[in-house]
Amino acid sequence: MTRHFREIIIRNLFACFAFFSVLILGLIVIFLFREGMPIFQQISVFKFIFGSAWYPTYDPPEYGIWPLIVGSLVVTFFACLIAVPLGVLSAIYISEIAPGAIKEYLKSIIELLAGLPSVVLGFFGMVIVAPWLQETFDLPTGLNIINASVMLAIMAIPTISSISEDAIYAVPREFKEASYALGATKYETIIKVIIPAALSGISTAVILGMARAIGETMVVLMVAGGAAAIPQSIFDSVRPMPASIAAEMGEAPFGSGHYHALFATGIVLFFVTLAFNLIADYFSNKFKEVGSGTL
């Protein structure tokens, strides 16, 4: 009886620990709102999100984060333009084409790339890529959208590649065998059988890669240039949301409108990435059901 009792206690104790992650997620929401909501007494939600002027230190201050949102979306979009093909193609190479030894090396390389601290990539972008861009294209500054996108792409590639690779592995062997038996080449099998079968997993990978890019802070803080304006070309500077939060939080007086506005920006950023993650979760659950039995 006592042993049974002990088992029950352990099980429930562990359940509490496991619930901790959900609790933290809840606390994150509560505290973002607690510190961010006061700004909406000064300005409406609509004006905050779609206001086109971000001058938090002026008198009177203006808290419109539309340029920051556009900045985030633009760098994420261009980063994906680079990272999605590279990530997915490298995943195909690793899982279907590469011989054994190269496969292991490449997987390690992608893992190391994932481990590269973002501040190091930011530094690299600032010191190497920016001067090169500035000279080559004769620009006023090399800290701009294109530079930030390339650096963000490097951060997003490992996410996209490793999750796509898992999805491709999960495609049942019978699919491939059936395709080869019909006389299809390897290329035709990959394009017409494997990729369609792994598509929802690959979509998950792309969405998570985008979430990674949109939330990445140090790279955009150091490399995007920091101009809080709607960009006109890919050589313009932008100030994505995370960069704005990280750069200004140190200077914003505690409890001021600026402080609350930065937390409110955090709320927007949090919900954007949350939406991405929930969509990815939905896709990955759908993709679990794909198997030889269901098709």
Added chain:
Amino acid sequence: MKVENQKSYIKWRYFKQTIFFGVVRLSALIITAALIGILTYIFFHGFRAISWDFLTLPPTDSMTAGGIMPAIVGTLYLTIGAISVALPLGVVSAIYLTEYAKQGRWIRIIRIGVNCLAGVPSVVFGLFGLGFFVVFLKFGSSILAGSLTLGILILPTVIGASEEALKSVPQTFREASLALGVSKWSTIARIVLPSALPGILTGSILGVGRAAGETAPIMFTAAAFFTASLPKSIFDEVMALPYHIYVLATAGTHIEQTRSLQYGTVLVLVGLVLGIDLIAILIRSSMRRKKRW
């Protein structure tokens, strides 16, 4: 004629394949070149700055000379703090999820929670740490607040790795133990956990690497531009390598002058983080080879 056509069609199909394989190989090559390019560049610019003094002395002359010892120490403290938060919590969560939980709504909620936590941007963790640990719990900007923030940041990594390791322990191990009349908890503690331990450790080491390199979460919760002395308690601010790089590269008035210090610090950080990751990768691949089941 028909045979001719067919032949050229097959040739065309294989030609497409050759092109495609070329593109795929090229993309793998670009990724490899990017990593190796970045690493070699950092290495060749950084290693000249590194000396015994650089690693063991504090910065001098308002951070334009001297070493980075306080930043190394600070990063070590924060990393140790983070893993002591994340490891127990993460392993217990993973045990619950793999060993105890039955499929159901609660598990679904916990899983979504862990996935979403993994996707929260690092700067939002920083904001949360500031709002909760620094302001609400009044820890101030300190090692404690920074470690807790980094700890919850790497929690999903540790949970994921531990779950993976626990799942790879064969079901027959558990069944054999339970069949001998051993209780569930003892089975987990004496049979499942020891078998899963190497996997759990590898995953946690990767988490440590991540914690050591993160900047945004500690900017408002722990990191200081400069501290005159080493921290004396967990309520002190610390310098940290990633933040030190950021400060030297962007905020100083002598950005060009301190370039070699910056390269040196970057090299130390990259060496530390990738060294940690490499150890984990090597342990894992040797484990895979030795695996008995």
